Amino acid sequence: MTDAAITDTPRRTGEIRQHGEEGFEGMRKAGRLAAQCLDLLAGHVQPGVSTEEIDRIAREFVLDNNALSATIGYRGYRHATCISLNHVVCHGIPGPKLFKDGDIANIDVTVIVDGWHGDTSRMFYAGEPRVIAQRLTDVTFEAMWKGIEQVRPGATLYDIGKAIQTHAEADGFSVVRDFCGHGLGQVFHDAPNVVHYGEYRDRMLQVHKAPSIPLKEGNFFTIEPMINVGKPDVKILKDGWTAVTRDKSLTAQFEHSIGVTKDGYEVFTASPLGLDKPPYSAG
Numbered sequence: 001m002t003d004a005a006i007t008d009t010p011r012r013t014g015e016i017r018q019h020g021e022e023g024f025e026g027m028r029k030a031g032r033l034a035a036q037c038l039d040l041l042a043g044h045v046q047p048g049v050s051t052e053e054i055d056r057i058a059r060e061f062v063l064d065n066n067a068l069s070a071t072i073g074y075r076g077y078r079h080a081t082c083i084s085l086n087h088v089v090c091h092g093i094p095g096p097k098l099f100k101d102g103d104i105a106n107i108d109v110t111v112i113v114d115g116w117h118g119d120t121s122r123m124f125y126a127g128e129p130r131v132i133a134q135r136l137t138d139v140t141f142e143a144m145w146k147g148i149e150q151v152r153p154g155a156t157l158y159d160i161g162k163a164i165q166t167h168a169e170a171d172g173f174s175v176v177r178d179f180c181g182h183g184l185g186q187v188f189h190d191a192p193n194v195v196h197y198g199e200y201r202d203r204m205l206q207v208h209k210a211p212s213i214p215l216k217e218g219n220f221f222t223i224e225p226m227i228n229v230g231k232p233d234v235k236i237l238k239d240g241w242t243a244v245t246r247d248k249s250l251t252a253q254f255e256h257s258i259g260v261t262k263d264g265y266e267v268f269t270a271s272p273l274g275l276d277k278p279p280y281s282a283g
Helices: 021-041 051-064 131-148 157-170
Strands: 081-085 088-090 104-113 116-125 181-183 190-194 199-201 207-209 220-223 226-228 234-236 243-245 251-253 256-260 265-267
Touching (some): 021 051, 021 104, 021 116, 021 256, 021 265, 088 104, 088 251, 104 251, 116 131, 116 251, 116 256, 131 220, 131 226, 131 256, 157 190, 157 199
Antiparallel strands (some): 081 088, 081 104, 104 116, 181 190, 199 207, 220 256, 226 251, 234 243, 256 265
16 A cells, blocks of 8 residues: 555534444544554664654554555645654654654654544653653643543533643643644544633733533544643744744643543543553563
């Protein structure tokens, strides 16, 4: 199979879709493969390894499993992963840069299996991270799960964001406002937008609250909070992709693809090997 883009797929309409059992089955397969890809990478992120080498391994894994990378060709992007080191919030572009001892990185992968998208990311350590980096990683993982645990029919997107923000800020960290989770399924980025805060004040001191859209059985979306040691502000570099913290503070992110079930949620992208957060003892 080649990296050819899929063109004959559903398009974003702005409506929040509800999926049946066929959709759940499709997302389980796609989510599992995406998680297996990150499991594989856990054994390769080491000091002295380049980010483009990690991307090559991920790309070959996806193709070897008769799947597609959703990011290759997406708006001109040319890689199978986004690899975001240290103060890079998201959309870091793989290249010749080598991991150094103490680096932390988020690796984000999205695969397409039979038309369904599995989208997930995890943090990785290269060597021994600093204490603050470990604490940030732990709190970000916990915050994601605080959000996931809110998911059930009748709960709202506000509930998810509020739970994430409350947990992150209780530890003195900040929540990035500029990026959010999203609906997915047979569409890569679909409705709804899933923000990771309950409310915040902008520079004009106006209060912005997360939407109170109720969740319904069969909704699919990602929860993917980005948490900073410093302030929540970010900027985009000249390449048009890479987002970094304005104050150059460390940042971390985890992401799962979620389905709303009759009485709760299903995580499609859980690690089959239990490698859900670093440090990883296998890979």
